[in-house]
Amino acid sequence: MMTKYGVVGTGYFGAELARFMSKVEGAKITAIYDPVNAAPIAKELNCVATATMEALCSHPDVDCVIIASPNYLHKAPVIAAAKAGKHVFCEKPIALNYQDCKDMVDACKEAGVTFMAGHVMNFFHGVRHAKALIKAGEIGEVTQVHTKRNGFEDVQDEISWKKIRAKSGGHLYHHIHELDCTLFIM
Template sequence: MFYWSYHIIFMKAEMKMKPIGFGIVGCGFFGGEFARLLQEMEGARVAAVQGGSGKSARAVAEEIGCGFEERLEDLVRRDDVDAIVVASPNHLHREPVLLAARHGKHVFCEKPVALSNEDCRDMTEACRSAGVRFMAGHILHFFDGIERVKRWIREGVIGRPIAIHSERTGWEEPKPDVSWKKNERESGGHLFHHIHELELMLALMGAPAELYMAGDNVAHRGPGFGDEDDVLLLTLRFANGGFGTLQTGSGFRWGEHYMKINGTEGAIRIDFRRSAVELRKPGERTVSFGLHDEPLDNEERIRIYEVMDGGVIYGDPQKRPPAFLQTAMRREMRCFLDAIGGKPIEDDKRALFDGTGALLSIATASAAMSSRRSGVPQQVPIVPDR
């Protein structure tokens, strides 16, 4: 522990004199964009990228003018790499996080952090023991409208939250090539791969005491499809006495993407399709504003939803993310960069760094999938306060 403490102090002193060097693991839709954003960010520099097949990673390395490493071990051993961004497929997060921690590198890990409680605990504990920063990549916390919603709830604007409901549903047609994102062993299925809404529900309502989930693959079997469930219906009873429901999957011809939070004194609706947030309170005028601060970001988001079915969408590694995602990703990387540099972490972002956000969301998703398989309600393992 003394060695790691000395190592981190030495790293911080060096970082004040030179940009923080980043290594990127996985250069698909998000990983490639993180590399581009960091290369342009003050105080940061991408030293090298690494990718399994090498095609996307090599292309990104050539585009932004950084190094390329074929082997993960070579990336984490580089002296010019201070931090690792893990954006590989969901089932390939554990090894790079553990290797990065072992070599004293700070870690940002894309959602879902892991596909099992054991892996998530091992990853967070490895970073804690090594004395390095570990940040979970839950991007919704960097949408301007959602930050305001969280502040309203903390300040009691809608009273005590008592019921929350979220839908992220749509319909998918068969694909000529079945991506890893459609196979449950690699992606975790819809609940894990689209864990954003579940994680936000937990951030707003607290830990669940018990849950039950029903689901199946009812309409997407055979060629052109993976093996994940296409209809998932989750009910939660929170420890604070509130309740929640969530619907997700690709088996819904009437697609939706929204969240409603009902409190004892008011209600909030987050409409992802219309890129809008609304606050309603008895006897008061409805408050409404964009999900993003930039009007063009809201307009772009609305246009995208006009040509897609509901909230089921997957990024194309051959294309750059839309501007509204780039804005949030840039803020996300700035938050990570500042934390590495020793700046205070904002209160509403602490759960992204102390392990509780990652551990609670993975524990809840794991319990939900266990309930889906067993057909009986499940309790969620207690996540200790950090």
């Protein structure tokens, strides 16, 4: 069975996610929407670049919508996808406040579609292995956890939305994977 995906937001992460999904057996990227750079990504992935987010969400060749837009722009596409009867994978954090989260979850419940937040690290083999070791008592009692994100961010010509707290939510929202993993393995 082939699941057809539409992607809202093809900046760095959205484009990488679309590229990855296009290589997954049983998955096909059929449509993308991004007001800035949809055309080159659509050409690269041989899919449709829709003119609007609503057009992507209502596209007949889309079963599931991946929301990879900036954090502060998640609510509208999640609700539009749900209303169109599409399943939704929304990058973390799903929203920057409780009411937006509730509205999105409620819209998906009302539409009877699956809504998944992008807490993908819990599916990583190493994280699951750590959870199994802790559960089996093989590493003793865990009394403290320290997490660290390794990596780098390229120098940017302009200030990214990620550096603006009102748009990103701040560091906790960027490093939510570490908190989520810690809670998952304990």
